[in-house]
Each structure stands twice: as structure tokens, then as C-alpha cells.
Amino acid sequence: MLDNKDNNFKSKIKAEDKIIEFKINTKIYPLTAIYQAAYLFLDKVYVFLDGDPEKEIAVIFKGKDASFAKATEAEDLEKIAGEFHNELLNQLLREKIGDTNAKIREYIVSAALYNAVPNEVDKLLQEVEEEDWQEDPLGIAKTWSSAAPSGAMGDKENKEK
Amino acid sequence: MEVVKFNKKIYSLEAVKKAIEEFKNLAEFKIKDSGAYLEVGIDKIDHDYHGVLKDEFSNYVLGVMS
Numbered sequence: 344m345l346d347n348k349d350n351n352f353k354s355k356i357k358a359e360d361k362i363i364e365f366k367i368n369t370k371i372y373p374l375t376a377i378y379q380a381a382y383l384f385l386d387k388v389y390v391f392l393d394g395d396p397e398k399e400i401a402v403i404f405k406g407k408d409a410s411f412a413k414a415t416e417a418e419d420l421e422k423i424a425g426e427f428h429n430e431l432l433n434q435l436l437r438e439k440i441g442d443t444n445a446k447i448r449e450y451i452v453s454a455a456l457y458n459a460v461p462n463e464v465d466k467l468l469q470e471v472e473e474e475d476w477q478e479d480p481l482g483i484a485k486t487w488s489s490a491a492p493s494g495a496m497g498d499k500e501n502k503e504k
Numbered sequence: 505m506e507v508v509k510f511n512k513k514i515y516s517l518e519a520v521k522k523a524i525e526e527f528k529n530l531a532e533f534k535i536k537d538s539g540a541y542l543e544v545g546i547d548k549i550d551h552d553y554h555g556v557l558k559d560e561f562s563n564y565v566l567g568v569m570s
Contacts, residue, residue, distance in 0.1 A: 374514070382570035389559035390566055392514045400514070405559060 354424055356417050361406035363420035366399045367431065374400065376434040383430055388423055402427065506549070506558045509541040510565065519568040520544060527561055 354365035367377055374396045381390045381402070389405040404420060404427075461469075479485065510520055517535075520542055524533040530553050534545040549557050 378566075378570040381566055385563045385567055389563050391562050392566065393511050394514075396513050407559075 354421070356420060361420065362403060363417075363424050364401060364403045365424055366394065366401050369396055369398060369400055372431050372435055373438070376431055376438055377402070379434040379437075380427055380430040384423065384427055388420075506546040508544045508546065508558055508562055509538075510544065510562075512540055512542055515542065515565055515569060517542060519565050522568050523561055523565045526564060527557070531557055 354363055356363045369377075377392065377400055381392065384390055384404070388407060391403040391405070392400055393403070394401040402424075404423060406420060520535060524535070524544070527533065529550075531549040532547045534547070536543040536545065544561075546558055546561065553560070
């Protein structure tokens with residue numbers, strides 16, 4: 344096992360087992376950010392977490408056979424550990440932005456949902472629009488003469504004569 | 505038999521159970537509560553996956569947690 348104290352993060356490498364272990368301070372990076380960052384590395388390495396989420400999380404990376412050439416195992420592991428730290432920062436920033444924008448995000452979603460639900464006025468307007476104004480079931484639009492039976496007009500005219 | 509110890513403060517029992525459900529055709533799994541850890545015993549591992557199943561299983565559990 345090799346203690347790597349030259350890096351900004353302390354790590355232990357077991358080159359023969361293709362394992363690198365380092366610790367993350369959860370007061371700086373919350374467990375949720377560690378989960379998210381770890382998720383992105385599942386296809387590159389085997390990831391295992393241990394420790395106390397209130398103090399420090401131990402992250403253990405084990406190289407997958409296909410992704411590690413023997414000569415560069417230790418370097419590759421260190422490189423991936425460095426990328427993991429970068430990703431942690433990225434996830435931390437995402438969380439902070441998410442928290443900062445939470446209220447405005449909720450407002451936008453609620454406004455969108457409110458507009459999507461039709462209200463009473465919209466329903467009435469739609470009913471009016473759907474009505475066919477040219478239909479005249481009560482015959483209101485007809486004139487008296489056109490509404491009267493055909494013989495009725497003739498009788499009246501005859502009586503007047 | 506291989507054993508994986510999952511820290512209960514980091515890994516949930518539901519995630520472990522879900523992973524076991526997914527991997528049950530490749531090996532036999534037994535969960536044991538040992539204080540701060542959930543111990544998962546893996547036995548009768550399918551020959552094709554003997555070298556990697558334990559690590560792949562751990563990765564899957566972590567994936568479920570994320």
C-alpha cells in the first residue's frame with residue numbers, strides 16, 4: 344500500500360489489487376453529492392463507500408479489468424480519483440444552484456400547471472364557441488309571414504277583400 | 505462464499521434487496537444484520553461471473569442509492 348501525500352487529497356493505492364482509497368469530508372461535500380458523483384463513475388470503476396456520513400466518507404475505487412492496462416494502473420486510478428473530485432465540485436455546484444433557484448422553479452411549475460387547468464370562464468367561452476348560432480330550433484329568426492302556415496296568409500288576404 | 509459489508513448509514517436495506525432481486529439468477533444471496541453493517545453473503549456464483557459478481561453487485565447497490 345502506498346500513501347500518496349503529495350496530492351491535495353490523500354489517497355492510498357494498492358496497485359496489485361487495482362484499488363485506490365481516499366476520504367471525502369462530508370462537511371464540504373454532502374453525501375448526496377458523493378452519491379451523484381459516484382454514480383457517474385460506475386461504468387469506469389467499481390465504487391464502494393464506507394465511513395460516517397456525518398464526518399468522513401471513504402471512497403474505494405477498484406479498476407475494472409477492461410479499463411486498466413497493467414503498466415498504468417496506479418496512474419489511471421489516480422487520474423480517475425482526480426476526476427471524481429472534480430465531479431464532486433460539479434455536483435456540489437448543481438445542488439447549490441438547485442437550492443438557490445428552488446422558489447422560482449416552483450413558481451414557474453405552479454404557474455404552468457395553473458394555466459394548463461381550464462377555469463370556469465374558459466369553459467363557458469368554449470361552450471359558447473361550440474354552439475351553432477345558425478341553428479334556430481324555436482324559429483325566432485323567422486319572420487311572421489314565413490313562419491305562418493301557407494294557407495293562413497291567403498285566408499287573411501281574402502277576408503280583407 | 506463471498507461476503508460484502510454495506511454500511512447501513514450509506515446503503516439502505518431496500519437498495520440491497522432490490523439488487524439481490526436483480527442478481528438472484530446469478531448466485532444465492534443471504535442478508536445478515538451485523539450492527540453498523542448489512543452483510544450480504546454470496547454463494548453458488550454462476551461460473552461466468554465468478555470474478556466480477558461481487559463488485560458488480562456492489563456497484564448496482566450504489567447505483568440504486570444514487
